[in-house]
Amino acid sequence: WLKAFEKNETFFLNRKTVSASGYTVRVPRIPPDTTESELRVHFAALTGCPVADVNIGFKSGDIINLYKKRGLLWNKRDKIGNQIRYINNYKDTHPQGRAWPELRRLPKLMKRYSALTKKIKKCDAESAQHEASSEAITAYITFETVEGYFKCISMHKLSGLKKLCPPEKLKLRGQ
CATH class of the missing domain: 1.20.58 (Methane Monooxygenase Hydroxylase; Chain G, domain 1)
Incomplete structure (x- = not known):
């Protein structure tokens, strides 16, 4: 009985539980020499919301x-x-x-x-x-609030032409 109850409750709790991955945005094609602190400052200034964590994926x-x-x-x-x-x-x-x-x-x-x-x-x-000589190729930005996540997502929903030439405020170091 307890195992069945736990199985049902686990499914329900997992659907209702908010995790850090729920507020994480993947940023592809970052400049190769980008640092975590640079990304943290850029996205905090861009969205006006605090950044909880920054992880960089390297070409490794x-x-x-x-x-x-x-x-x-x-x-x-x-x-x-x-x-x-x-x-x-x-x-x-x-x-x-x-x-x-x-x-x-x-x-x-x-x-x-x-x-x-x-x-x-x-x-x-x-x-x-x-x-x-390893270079950064992607970044994962985790926001502390859902507001920061949605602001970031809405700012980066660009059309095909704007993806090729994004607005200056979205560029990191002008790239």
Whole structure:
């Protein structure tokens, strides 16, 4: 009974609950070097309503792919590190002693471990270079009130010609 009641009430409450995403506007095609504070000031002045939050979306697909690659390399290196640790822990106490076959694998594992470490460092250097050159492509502006949201939406409802040449007051830094 309680689960059914909770399910019905959750649906009702979710419809009636106001969240921050309800007051968020997506602004595509912003200048690449735009900052969050710049957008906050611009939209607060434009609508006359306070801005709760500003998030910028960056062109970072390459960085994400680098981090995925780095994660795979890290996992491989971690597995090899565990194998090395296991061999080092039992090399003196293993019943087979120096004849233990795993001991012969140790130099090869150490080489693979150091090679993976070099690849990870290379990925780190590449990602640092990409992060420095990432550019903003879109912004998400969240207003504190529904009034600010509707003012912003109504100001940006432009016809086809006005979208190509918007009014000066709507432009951020004249762009």
